[in-house]
Each structure stands twice: as C-alpha cells, then as structure tokens.
C-alpha cells in the first residue's frame with residue numbers, strides 16, 4: 001500500500017514538473033557571482049522566491065558586430081526593411097536600394113555614412129526620444145546613416161521568479177510593465193532580450209540600426225541587447241532553453257527538440273507540451289522572442305542590488321533601447337515602432 005502511494009506520487013510529479021534548472025544553464029563567464037535566491041515582490045504585488053542573477057552584460061560566447069559596413073565593399077549586419085519586410089544583409093546592394101528611394105547612405109568614393117562616435121550616437125537617441133521632425137534632425141542631428149556604437153559592459157542584476165506561475169490571462173507586450181533595464185528577459189549568456197525593434201521610428205530619420213549576425217546591437221543606454229535570439233540567427237534546431245522571460249518561464253530555440261516547428265503557439269509565442277511545462281519559442285517572425293507574458297514579472301536593476309520589488313521599477317531611470325516601451329507596440333505581424 002505504502003509502495004503504491006509512493007509510485008503515484010512519483011508519477012504525478014513527473015506529469016507536472018518542468019525540469020528546467022535555471023542556475024545550471026547560465027554561462028558562468030557572464031555571472032559576476034553565483035546565482036542566489038532571495039525573497040522579492042513580483043509585478044502583481046505577490047511575494048515570491050526569485051533568482052538573483054548578477055551579470056556582465058556583454059556576451060562571452062560570441063563576437064559582437066559588424067553593424068555598419070565601413071565602405072560599399074564591406075558587409076554589415078542585418079536589417080528588416082520597413083517597405084518589403086525582407087531581412088537584408090546591410091551591404092552595397094541594400095544601401096543602393098535605400099538610395100533609390102531618395103536616401104543618401106554613402107559617398108561617391110564608397111564611404112558609408114554611419115555614426116562615428118558616442119556623441120553622434122547620443123544625438124540619435126535625443127532626436128528619436130524627443131520626437132524631432134526629419135527636418136530638425138537633418139539640421140542638427142543624424143540622418144541618412146547606419147547607426148552603430150560599440151557597447152559598454154554593465155553590471156545588471158535581474159530577478160526572475162524561481163517558480164513561475166501563470167496569471168489568469170496572458171499580458172501582451174504593449175500592456176506589460178517591464179523596464180528598459182530589464183527588457184523582456186535574459187539569454188543564458190547574460191545578454192538581455194528586448195522588444196521588437198522600432199524600425200519605423202528609426203527610418204523616419206532615414207537611418208537604419210542593423211543587428212549583428214547574432215541578433216544584437218547597442219541601445220541608447222549603451223548596452224548590448226538582442227532583438228532576435230542567436231539560436232534563430234544560427235538556425236539552431238536543438239530546441240534547447242536559450243534564456244528566460246521576465247516572468248521566469250523558459251525561452252526555447254526556434255524548434256522543438258526533434259527539430260520540428262513548434263505547434264499551437266498562443267498569442268505570446270508560448271505553449272505547454274510533452275511535460276516540458278509552459279515555455280516560449282523564439283522565431284524570425286513577430287514577436288521574435290516573446291509577445292507578452294504568461295505570469296507576473298520579476299525585474300532588473302543596474303549594479304548589484306538585493307531589492308527585488310517589481311511593482312516599483314516601471315521607469316527604472318534607463319534611457320532604454322531605441323525601442324524602449326514603444327518597441328512593444330507592434331501588432332501581430334507588424335513590428336511598428338511607437339514613441
């Protein structure tokens with residue numbers, strides 16, 4: 001009798017458990033210190049045990065860049081065109097397409113127009129965030145340029161629920177209260193996931209801000225972040241966990257473990273099958289990483305801190321991404337940039 005109940009307990013555990021051991025999955029080189037557990041407050045006001053993950057914000061498992069080609073002979077990063085929606089390598093062919101539309105992306109000698117230093121990069125932030133017109137930016141800003149900057153390393157602490165729980169309804173990105181610091185979550189290499197790139201806001205100034213071959217670039221806070229997961233850019237078919245959303249649920253690669261396409265994804269790119277527990281899948285289509293959240297959120301702060309209160313970090317002081325909150329405003333299939 002006793003044996004029987006033990007077997008039953010074991011069986012029910014196997015049916016419900018989501019066997020993802022978060023601390024073991026992180027790149028140790030990204031961690032400033034071992035991952036610990038503390039008590040925190042999630043975005044819905046509930047108390048919960050959270051993982052405290054202190055990371056160096058630059059990847060240790062791949063190189064960054066290129067973003068802008070220096071000349072027409074070079075190849076830059078990748079950019080989703082706002083007119084035909086194709087994902088282009090930024091090279092001579094693509095820059096010529098832009099020039100055919102009346103842009104001015106390179107000189108007669110083949111030198112490509114790009115942000116040359118931090119001052120110019122910060123001008124882009126100012127003109128985009130302050131809602132300048134193209135005419136204003138053409139006079140005192142940066143237009144007709146490929147936007148790029150080498151990112152700086154930042155120490156960031158991200159708090160994720162240890163036992164993610166589903167809310168009554170999913171929260172779409174445009175309603176979610178995540179901060180520019182936290183982004184949507186974090187890759188296991190310590191780099192944060194950001195909302196879809198606000199491509200329309202960038203092209204309003206005849207600029208483009210390409211992603212590198214791993215899906216990342218530098219944001220207005222000078223941090224490196226992903227708009228597409230490296231596993232998508234690499235066409236990885238292992239289906240392994242590549243990171244965690246801010247609600248603590250795992251984010252998997254673009255396929256299932258057998259290489260097949262994920263089936264019956266919900267409106268935020270997640271589902272639950274085969275005893276894996278709820279998880280998201282990244283892809284080349286909107287929302288690229290996650291389209292919202294299944295459960296209440298953790299948060300992130302700059303530096304190494306012990307206070308996890310996700311109800312108080314909505315603004316969090318960051319200049320944020322070129323996307324910021326606005327990047328989350330795209331509807332399904334239309335990654336529009338907002339303000």
Ligand SMILES: [Zn+2]
Nearest residue numbers: 219321322323
């Ligand atoms: Zn960005």
Ligand SMILES: [Zn+2]
Nearest residue numbers: 256262271281
């Ligand atoms: Zn799946």
